[in-house]
Amino acid sequence: MYGTFTSLLLLLGVAVVLVWAFRRIKLPAILAYLCAGIIAGPHVMGWISDPDEYHLIAELGIVLLLFSLGLEFSLPKMIAMRRLVFGLGAAQVLGSLLIFLVVGFLLLGNWAAALAIAGALALSSTAVVIKQLSESSQTATRRGQVSVAILLFQDIAVVPLLIIIPLLAGGGDGSIAYSLLMALVKGAAVIAVLMAVGKWVLPYAFREIANQRTDELFVLATLLVALVAGGLTHAFGLSMALGAFLAGMMLGESKYKHQLEADIRPFRDILMGLFFTTVGMQLALTTFIQSLHWVLLIILGMTAVKLVLIRYVAKALGERDRDAWGSAISLFQMGEFGFVIVSLAGTYNLLTDQVSSILIGVGVFSMAVTPIVIQKLQPLVSLLIREPTEEPDIAQKVENSGREQQVLICGFGRVGQTISRFLDAEGIKHIAVDNDPLRVQEAVAGGAPVYFGDSAKRDILRAVGAAHVPLIIISFSDDSRAIDVLKEIRSMNDKAFVIVRSRDDLNLDRLTDAGASQVVPDTLEASLMLISHVLSHSGIPIRRILSRLEQERRNHYGDMHGFYPGSQTTVDAENADRLEFLHAVNLPEQAWAVGKSVEELNWSDYQVKLKALRRDDVEVEDPSSQITLRAGDVVLLSGKPRYVESAERWLLEG
Structure with missing residues (x-):
């Protein structure tokens, strides 16, 4: 027990130092984790003699990563992407398999061994690519979606490969066709169950959990859903990552998506770091150096095949040149499932130790280079299609132009709802975030642009666009909480104009010091004053603003009567006949x-x-x-x- 604890402590210490050093020189943290794994692994320092002991825990990082990715993809969006998943994804996997299979047979003279090599090289790294696309804000771009579609099909393609290889080696019983058919039936059944549960059970369960207002309960429920979904698909022969993705996709349509993503992020990042260290532990440095020429040659061949296949098939399916090349470059590497296939082939003596070591070197080296490649994706694409680098690209310009007029409302109580109505009337794009699940449910049913989440959390603010939005309204009257929100906002956006509502002026100096651009007192007239600042800052002519406010006064605040009640809205006898x-x-x-x-x-x-x-x-x-x-x-x-x-x-x- 003491030895295990000491090993983990040494690994953690090396990882902390290397991540700090790599970030100081502007290199991705993934490289630091890979280096930490190489140092702590059995081939260098030997602190951890068997990396497989940590494999299950490390795989949970991929599960949580795919769950987070699923939150960004709704079911209609995935249905719309079926052409990419089953068209482009299938073409890439089958085309790569065929080419690598022929080359492998010519070199080794064994079809089973050639299939194992082809399967390992045809798959790309879901963990590395998606993590880097997320960190560089490219997941929502077209090239990011194309990459995700191909990776999803690759995760599905792993299943038949893991079934066929033992059968070809004589290690399985029964026919290949029967085994594949049973896997297909099981996969369809478990996917149907997950989608039904995600559609009809999870939203109600999370609504009840959110009503309890207990952060740890929400976190526990999120982890449980992700792990149960992954475990269910694993039990039926599919990858755990696929089940987690489906669960996230079902919850991605709910109003809790931003809170779910924020809660799961710390666990995901820690476990992903552990996963990359276990990848690094598998590299034998001596063998890698001795076979470096083979490693580089295989990487070049693998890259060329994937680049040509993905680029030309994507182009044939109507994708832009820039997006086709961008996706092809992102997926050049060997993936984590390649290690599983190599290990399985080694178990059945299909591959020699030397070939297995070379393939592991290909995987680790290509995964290590991937973060740098994705960071430099724009220049590389421009080099290939001989166009000047777009900075930012067209999609980003369109996105930015839509952001210029956007407003973020923190708190969707009575004042927040009043602001939202005025912004709607003027056609100003905005979004709101509130932590009252009942209010959010009612507001969403009425068509209001509001999400569930705690606006004092950095990840929630980042998810709703606080890092780039030019105008932010803090509409609740809790001054101490408003100060916490201000600190988080200013840590990511020091240019935003932030208007804060307060009951009185007792904390005016504290709110101003925390970063408030304007503090407004609390009454209906103050709400009108707040609206005047919002509309003025959004470019609406002052005469039009004054006319709107005067119209509301003449109408006795007609549009301001009525609000969505929340679970904490109290209606006593004194106020029952005055509230609407x-x-x-x-x-x-x-x-x-x-x-x-x-x-x-x-x-x-x-x-x-x-x-x-x-x-x-x-x-x-x-x-x-x-x-x-x-x-x-x-x-x-x-x-x-x-x-x-x-x-x-x-x-x-x-």
Whole structure:
């Protein structure tokens, strides 16, 4: 026990020093972890004699990485990408396998050994590529999506390779066709189960967990979902990473996606570091140096095959030259599943120790070079297609132009909702974040652009764009929490104009010192003052602003009445007759009001107002009295709490 603890302590110490040193000289942390693994591994210092002891824990890093990636891909988005996954991905894997298989047979004279080599070289590194694309903010670009699509198919292709190799070596029983068919059936079944659970169970479970307002419970539930999904697919013969990706993809459609990503990030990064150290431990330096010429030759051949296949197939599928080359360059390396295939082939004596060592050297060296290649992706692509480097590229320019007018609202209580309505009226793009799950659920149902999350957390702020947004509103009245949010905002964005709401001016100096550009007191009139600053900073003419504010005053703050209640909204006897709630009612097919026009319904009898009508996720402005309500419509009601509840029963049951 003492020896294991000492080994881990030494490994951690080396990793800390190397990560610090590599970051100081602007090199990726992945290289530091690989070097730490080489030093601590059995071939140099020997602190850790058997890297396989840590393989399972290290693999969890890939599971959490793919879970995070899945949060960024919704099911409709993945369906839309099926042409890339099963077209480009299949072409790359099958084409690479065929070429490497022929070359391997010519060199070794054994089809089974050649297939093992071909399988190892045809696959790229999901862990390295996705991590580097995420760190360089390229996951959402077209070339990033093309790379992810190919990697997803590669993860699927691992399964038949792991089945076929033992059978070809005589180590399995039964036919290859039967084994592959059973794997396909099991895979389809487990994917269907995961998608059903993710669609119908997880959103409700996380809503209940969020209602408890316990951070550790949310973190534990997130880890449990990712690991159970990975374990389920692993039990049915698929990769753990694929199951975690599917679970993340299902939750990516929920309002909790940013909070989930922020909670899982620390565990993911630590375990990913451990994974890369275990990769480094597998490299035998002596053999690597002696066979360096073979390692470099194989890497050049592998790179050439993947570049040509991915580039030309992607181009044939209609991708831009720049995106096709960018994806091809990103996927030139051998992947982590290549080590699994090499190890399996070695177990069945298909590969000699020397060939296995050379392939491991190819994997480690190519993975080590990948972070640098992806960092220099733009210049490399421009060199290949003979165009000047775009900085930033067209997609980034479009994205930046959309960001120029964006506003971030921290807190979606009454004031935050008022600001959102005014911004909507002026056509100003904005996003809000709030940590009340009930309020977020109601607001999202009503069409508001709000996400669940704690705005005092750096990862949440980064996820909703606080690092680049020019205007930020802190609309809640908790001064101490506002100071925490200000500190996080200023650590990532010192140019943003930050407007802070406060109950009074007692903490004005503290808020200003923490980074507030403007502090506004708390009343309805203060809300109008806040709106004037927001619209003015967003470029709206002052005359138009004053006209809007005067219109609200003449209307007795008509548009400001009503708000989405949250789980902590208290309605006592004193305030019950003064508050007005907003409540979104979704009309199912059996609802009593379906088929009736707005004019037929006696809204005044229930003392509520029809504030808005949403149909197919599009808001119907000023719904006409002639409009007939349909199944699936979302009716936004405004009124006192008891009247809103009665009106909902009326619309649903008559």
